[in-house]
Structures are given as C-alpha cells and as structure tokens.
Amino acid sequence: MKYVKFLISLALTVGMVILLNSKLGVAPPFARFLNPFQGFWQNAENAKAWKDDEAKLPGLKDEVKVYFDERLVPHVFAKNDADLYFMQGYITAKYRLWQMEIQTHNAAGRVSEVVGEKALDVDRMQRRIGLGYGAEAGQAYIAKDPESKKLIDAYCAGVNAYIKALKPKDYPIEYKLLDYAPEEWTPIKVALLLKNMANMLSVFEYDIENTNFVAKYGDENFRKLYPDFIDKEDPIIPVGTKWNRPTVSMCDGDIVKKQKEVSAINAEHDLYANIITKPDEITGSNNWAVSGSKTKSGKPILCNDPHLRLSLPSIWYEMQLVSPNMNVYGATLPGSPAVIIGFNDSIAWGVTNGGRDVRDWYKIKFKDASRDEYEYNGQWVKSEKKVERYKVKGKPDVLDTVVYTRFGIVVFDKSFGTAPSRQDLAMHWTAHLPSNEFKTFYQLNCGKNYDDYIGALKNYNCPAQNFVFASRSGDIAIKEQGLFPIRDKRSEQGKFVSDGTTDKDEWTSFIPAEDNPTVKNPERGFVSSANQHPTDSTYPYYYPGLGVYENYRNRRINKMLTDGSGIDVDFMKRMQTDNYNLLASEAVPVLLSLLNKSTLSPDEIKMVDVLGKWDYVNGPNQIAPVYFEIWWNELRKLLWDEMMDKAVPMKQPNFYVTVEFLKHDSTSQFYDNLSTPDKKETREDVVLMAFKRIEDTLKKKEFTEVSEPYGADDSYKKNDLKPHDWGSYKDTKITNLAMIDPFSAMHVYSGGNIGIINATNSTNGPSWRMIVDEGAMKAYVVYPGGESGNPGSAYYDNMVSPWAKGQYFEANFLKQGDELGAKKLFVSTFKP
C-alpha cells in the first residue's frame, strides 16, 4: 500500500512537470512561462532602473560609449568603423532580437519551424519566389568586397556577442511564448533582410493580371483602363527636363534581332489562375527637398516619410552612429548595418519606393512530366532542381522540389498553386541578382556632398528607390536608382506573361546607373517623389507604366511646394501631416452629379448635404470621409466586379482612371453587374446602388467603444459624431509581428488615407517621419512605435500617440556624446 501511494504521488508529480514544461497547442509551456525566475515576469522592464553601466566585450578593438537619450535612442561613439558596426549589432540585438530573427525566418521560408504547419504554404511561397536564392547570390557578391565584408562581419559578431551572453530568462517574451531559442546571426541573414524589403517593395508587376484581362476583355478596353500615362501626369523628374543620349543604344544587335519577333498584344492569351497577391492600392511614401531659394533660412530642408505596413516592434530602429569616419543619425533596419534613411553633418537623404516593374513571368514548356528539360530556341535545355526541406515544428520534414530555368524559378507548377495542369510559370526578378546595397548606405552614411551621393547610388540595385538628397552646401537632387532590365517598347516587354520557349523576351542588359532618371537643383526650387511615374513619356528607355503609380499625393505635394515660400520646419510638419483628399475633391463632384436623389431617404439627403459641404479634409473627427470611403469602395466593387473573379485574377483600374471613366463614359459594358443577369445596370444605377449601401455598412460595422484610443486629444468623446467619425471608422491598428493583439497598438485615432500625404489607412502609414533642416543643422523625427521591442517596456509604443497627433521629437544630434545633459537616460561603456 505504501508503495502504491508513493508511486501514484510520484507519477502525479512527474506528469505535472512534463505537462507544464511542454508547449500545448498555441499555449506556451505553462510553468516555464509563468515561473518568475525564467518566465515572462523577467521581461517586465524595471521602469526606474536606468543606471550607467560598464561591460567587457571581447571582439572590440577599442572602448565604445553608448549614450541613451530620453526616448531610449542609442548614440554610439566608437573609435573605428568595425567597432561602430559591432556595437550597432550588439545594441540592436539587445532591443530588437526577436524581430530581427523572425523577419529573416520569414524571408527564408522558415516560419513553420517556429509555429508549425500553418505557415508551410507561406514558407513554400517565400522559397519558390527565391528570397533565399537571391540572398545567397547577394551575400556571395558582397563577400568579394573586403571592406563591406569586414563591416558586415563586425555587425554579425556584435549581434552574436549579445546572443551568446543571453540566458533563457533574458530571451525576448516571444521566444518564451513560442518556445524556441535564438540562433547565430550570419551575413546571409543581413542579405535576407534586404530581400525581405524587396519582397515588400519591388513586386509591382501585373503580367498575369494583364494577360487575363486582355484575354477576357480585349485590347481596346485594356488600353482605356490601364493607360501607360494619364493626362494629369506630374512625374518625379519635372516635365521638360532634358535627357542624356542613352548610353546603351536601343538599336544594338540583340535588341534589333528581338524586334523582328514582336509579340503583338492581340496574340492568343491564356487565362491564369495563380498570382502572388499584392495590395490593390498601395499607400506609398513621400520625400522632398526644398532648395534655399524657397526656405526661410536660405538652406535646404529635406523631408521623408516612407509608408509601410505598420507594425510593433516598428520596422525602424532610430540610432546615431559616430566614428572618426562619420557622424550619422537616422532610421536603421534591425538586423542590417548602417543607417538607411537619415542625415550626417554634411548631407541628408531619404527614400520612396520606385514601383517600376522588375519582375517578369515566363511560361515554360517542359518536355515531359520529369521536368528535366524545357524548350528554348527550338532545343531541349536541361533544368536544374533544388530540393527544399521544411523542418515543420511537431511534424515530419516536408520536401519540395523546385525547378530552376534560365528564366528564373518555376514558382507555380504541378506541386504548387491551383489549376496545376496548365501552368508552369517561371519568374525572373532583379532581387535574384547579386548586388551590394550595404555599400550604398555605408557611402551615404560617410558622404560629404552631391558627388558622394551619386557615387554611393551606383551600387544600389533592388528594391529600386527614389533617393532624395540635400546638402549643407545648398544642393538638392533626386534620383530613381535600381537595376532595370532594358525592355523592348514595341512588344511592350514585361507587361504580359512572356513566352519561355524563345529568347525574344529574355533579359539581356540593364539600364546603366548614369541613365536612371535624375535631376539636380531644378529651376522650380524643389525635388519630390510620391511613388508616381519617374518620368514623362519622353524618357528614352521603355518601362511598363501602369497600375501602381500614384496620381494624387504627388500633385498635392508639388502644388504645396510650388505655392510655398519662406518655408520653415513648421511648414514641413503641416505638409507631412496634411490630410487633404485630392481624390475626393475630384471624385465627389462627379459622383454627386450622377446621383439620382429622388429615391433617397431624409437621412440619405443629409449625407448628400454633408458631402456637398465637405472641405475634402480627412481629419479624424470628420464624418464626410466615412461616407465617401464607403461610397467609393462599394462603387468600385459594383463597377469593376468583372475584375473580381478569383479564378481569373485581374487588377482593378486605378482611382484616377476610375474617376475619368465615370466622368466621360456614359455607357459601357462594365457598368452592368455580373451578379444580376436579368438586369442591365447603367452608370447612374451603380452610383445610386453604392450610395444606398452607406447606411447599411455603417449599421453593420462594429465600432469598439474605446475611452482613450492612441492619439486622441482632449476633444475626443465631446464631439457628437463619435464614434462614427473618420478616426474611429478607419480604426488604425499597428499590429504586433507575432499577431498578438495585447502587444499591438489597437485603435489609433488618426486622419489621412490612401492618396493623401498623411497616407495612414487602417493598417499602413508613415513608418518614419523625418524633417532635416540643413540651415539650423536640426532634425525632427517620429515613428509609430518605440525603441524597445519588448512589450514589457515603456519604450515599446511611447511614440504611437505623438505620431498619431502629428507631433515630432527633435533629434539629439550629438557631437561628443556627453552633451545630453538632462536628456540622458544612461550611458553604457564597453571595453575590449
């Protein structure tokens, strides 16, 4: 009996230990997670314990001091560049380790190792589009440049010095929740981060969607709804700027040979079911620089606000990096060395995405089911195969064979995607090609003048960016830099799915960096970009231009800058947070004129009245933007329902084309709604039907009662319109990277929208606002997050509310480090 009792008790104890030590479904291992010695309680950052500290760090060559200011921004002072990047790696890991690693796991298609089978499809897609393949090519190329290799290695050594010193109790909370451990940081991960950016930013091609559209609705409709240029085009390089004679002649032998075989757009097109989904309308980014002729101080001012998916931890980590070689401040990308967007004591620069098409699809013809050979210029050519192994958590490994051709990776085939039998689609992408973008940022960080800026950009390939520039000496400039394949205009190469059985649509050469669109000190006194067309149609190289180009923010920015004079920092703050809805100002008068008001209810008449009196400002406490948003979205659903067939993906025409279409086309097959075969709708019918949906949509929408959303000021809740105003309707959410709601910034109360300078919609927005005043040598910054990646830190989301309210912080741009004074939080000293 004694033994039985003992054994039962022992079994209970051991059983409980095993149970509480194991991860059960989505729940963390309870005892490990809850015990205060190693569990999450250890991540509760002591709010008052900021003290100067000192540590020995083998790997350093000399002493490094890191001054943390009142927002926990580190100012790293090193005595050489290798130490500087070592410390950048170390400090970034200290505050952003989990984020760095999960982002590279994501790019490498390894998330299923952490979260299990549910991420397998996403992982397979990441590997099939070749992010890891591109990163390997990039890393091998970078390793050939001794200076870059040395600095990237130093950065990785810094990250690893931090990881090695970590005890499980110090792991970021996400590791504890998901129950795994950080691994070594390597140069390939630095390259993967860049490919992760490329995958967000250089994906705007619509080859498959366009091919589907032409196959279903013909050439004439395609020309009308997807024009290369619009009549109100306001490109980055001002119209009338003279182009250099192209360095690469468009009449070179290769290209002439290809032009003999122009593939006419009317040729028979297939329908394709698989695409890589992209956002329909993107929020984009803004940058501009104004020359001294237009500013109060007589020196340039530079502004930048890149718009990305908003996340916590934030995509950016603010830092100052100082060595004898540089003194640079700005936004860094956690996991990658150098400052990406910022300024030093001589120059400032910023970026917006250059949405040019750098990704082409080719239909491959395999000889047989083995896919060992494919047709190319009348011959059978051997393919290469790579077996990808997925170490899925809690499951046996999954293997996936991926086929490589000279046209890139076969993304969709018999084992991936739907409707497999008819499609073997290979993808060529500039992100697969070797390049050294780190060198660009390193040289910008050390840059002194315009020539340094132009020299730095030469190394930059992908994702293509519009680099804006201003110098203390008074120059301003902008250049779209990236690697762009030279394309044949007559066949509109790259606009549709290309034939993968011949070389006629194959990439042969690229536009030389010196021929990329650029302008320095233009007469109008400013340069700007907002993801619009880089050039007008006179640019000597052909590029497919449709779909993604912005038509609203660019015109608004250029008008404000043209009208502005005596510009100062306050003017720039008003501009970056400007909520004027140019789209609405052009669309609402058209929609109201087409609306048959005779059947409207009294409540609906009131809505018409509100819209008629609207000043077109998307302020958070306005009601008109809510009506317009619903009306506009419902109208596009009804009007472009032809393009919403999931089995045959197509792209909706852009907003500008939609307004013009409604204004000028009184009849068209597209007005008819496909879901009502017995009725033929007219333009006025769809406008009215969409308007009638406003009330219903508002009734169905669940407004969450929030007493104090992020960013709300004192007037919140005093306004009668709450909670149906624009800020509450839009309900911006800054999502935690692990998709954990309590770690997200829910209910951020802010204005703006797509197509507005303050391009904040419900999920995307300005991820970093920066104004650099070259006259006063001062900069003003803010971003929707905080310096710490720890949800248990007060510095995790402390800038979200100021950001939402349009407030800024003056950057502490230090010369020696010790001049922080009362703004000092603590100083860390590291010795070799």
Next chain:
Amino acid sequence: MKNFLLSVVVIIIGCAVLQPFLPWYTIAVVAFAAGYVIKQNSLGAFASGFVGIFLLWVAYSFMLSHSNNDLLARKVATLLPLHGNVGVLLVITGVVGGLVSGFAALTGKLAAGLK
C-alpha cells in the same frame, strides 16, 4: 506546526537560491528533499510544498511586475485571457508552481515512509 514552517522556509530559501541558475522544475527536487527529510504527515508535507512555492513565486512575480507598473502583466493577462486581471495571473502563477511543489513534497514524505 514547527516542522511545517521549517519545511516552508527550507523550500523558499532553497528555491530562491537555486532557481536563478536552474530550470523551474528544480522546485520539485527541493520540495521532494524537504518532504523526505522533514517529518510531517501527508497533508502537512503537501501543504508546506504548496505554500512555499506559492509564496515565493507570487512574491517575486509581484516584485518584478510592481517595478514595471504591471505594464507587461496586464498585457499577458489579456492574452491568456484573464481580462487583464493581474491579480488572477499572480494567483495562477502561484498555483501552478505550488501544485508541482506540493506533490513533490508529498512524494518525498511517502518515499521516506518506505524505509
């Protein structure tokens, strides 16, 4: 009663010293040892194990969370989901550790009885 208190104190001190360096289930070993060495009836052994770790874990968690203004604990208590109630989260923490420790101490006491 004296042995009960002794057992509680031994478990608290033993675990407070060892836990920073060893995995959480060290508490089972310490409680087992206390149950084995310190003479008590079964209920006393279990209760001392439970109370010892309950007190240690709750007190230390409370300390860590208090200096954090409960910022993280509120978020975790929303996630688990406990409607953001930090008090409940503290109690659960204590009970999870306490149960393991209680049964371990009981097992120790029963093992001692096998001689």
